[in-house]
Amino acid sequence: MEQPTPVAKRIDALVKLQEVDSKLDELRKIKGDLPEEVQDLEDEIEGYQTRITKFETEKKSLDDLAATQNNAIKDHQKLIVKYEEQHKDVRNDREFQAIAREIENQQLDIRLAEKAVRDTQYKIERKQKQVEETTATLEERKKDLDNKKNELEGIVKESEEEEAKLMKEREKRMKNIADNLYLSYERIRENARNGLAVVNVKRNACGGCFNIVPPQRQVDIKEKKKLVVCEHCGRVFADVEAVEVVEKKRTTRRKRVTKKEKEAEEKAKAEKAASKGK
Ligand SMILES: [Zn+2]
Incomplete structure (x- = not known):
């Protein structure tokens, strides 16, 4: 068996160090991506929370609107009571008709306000549903985050152990290099x-x-x-690195040379010989 040259030994030591370093690089790369994954989930959850807060704010102003609309109905009703009182001591038919028209107007306003309240109520219910649905998604994603965090913590711990082992091995291999x-x-x-x-x-x-x-x-x-x-x-x-397959290719190609190709080859050879002869 041939003795390895001193250079061969130096190269071998370098190759062994490179091996460990490449593993360390890979490990650090994986570890580097993990916090980013958790961050992505946390960002997503924050997005849901923002959305819920927005829905709740919108629902709150709808609640306020409904309260205003209900108060308006009460005001109309009070006015009607007032007009009905006045009806009792009208002096003539014209006054009577005028008050009756006022009452009618108030009743019409009440009906419009009631319709507005129903619309608002419908919007409130829809908003409430959005809050509930988003909250459900949020809870789900929170659970995902917990699982992911646990998983990632495990991987980080594991990779830290692996890294420590590799660093120790690196120390050893380093000593073989000038x-x-x-x-x-x-x-x-x-x-x-x-x-x-x-x-x-x-x-x-x-x-x-x-x-x-x-x-x-x-x-x-x-x-x-x-x-x-x-x-x-x-x-x-x-x-x-040894390159194989080249020899194989050549033999299989030989076999597949067609008659036409052979003729062309011979013709080329003849032409080359002729040009040399000139
Ligand atoms: Zn190069």
């Missing part, structure tokens, strides 16, 4: 949006920034005699 290399690793990670300082070459491209890695650099990476970094993003290359 100070200056660790500093560059941290610097690259800070600038990398995905938090990856160590990547593989995948399909001839940097696994961090996806720029093409030239073949000679890929050879250097595989040899592990020196530390190779991406010339575009500065990430450290750990290895080159």
Whole structure:
């Protein structure tokens, strides 16, 4: 078995640290989203409370309106009583008719006011229903919030334990890396949006920034005699991921070459030879 080169050991240590750091990043990301979810629910509940307060205010002014309308009816009734008193000592028929008209007018006003009261009463009932329905939804959402909060607290606690474990592991893995290399690793990670300082070459491209890695650099990476970094993003290359399927594709394609294609190929070859001969 071949001995790993010193560079291979350094890269391996970096890969192991990156592994832990990526897990930590993921954990912190999840934890970071949780308070937001609770916040969303709290905002929703606040919205319902605002709506209920608004409905109640509207209902209160409708109640006031109904009271005013009922008072108006009482005033009309009082007037009618007064006019009826006056009816008793009228001096002539003209006065009698005039008072009778007044009474009639008051009765008409009463009927109109009664209709207005019924309308208001209907609006009050509808408002009351809105208050009740929104309150029911609010109570439901409050229960959801309680459940969510409990669930989230559990997850946060769990992720905190996991984080502490990972931090301990990180300490251990960090010790296998020279100070200056660790500093560059941290610097690259800070600038990398995905938090990856160590990547593989995948399909001839940097696994961090996806720029093409030239073949000679890929050879250097595989040899592990020196530390190779991406010339575009500065990430450290750990290895080159093997690309399979290429060979398979070629053989299956061979088989599927049609007669027509063969002829075209031969014709091209002949033309190339002819042009060379000129
Ligand atoms: Zn790159």
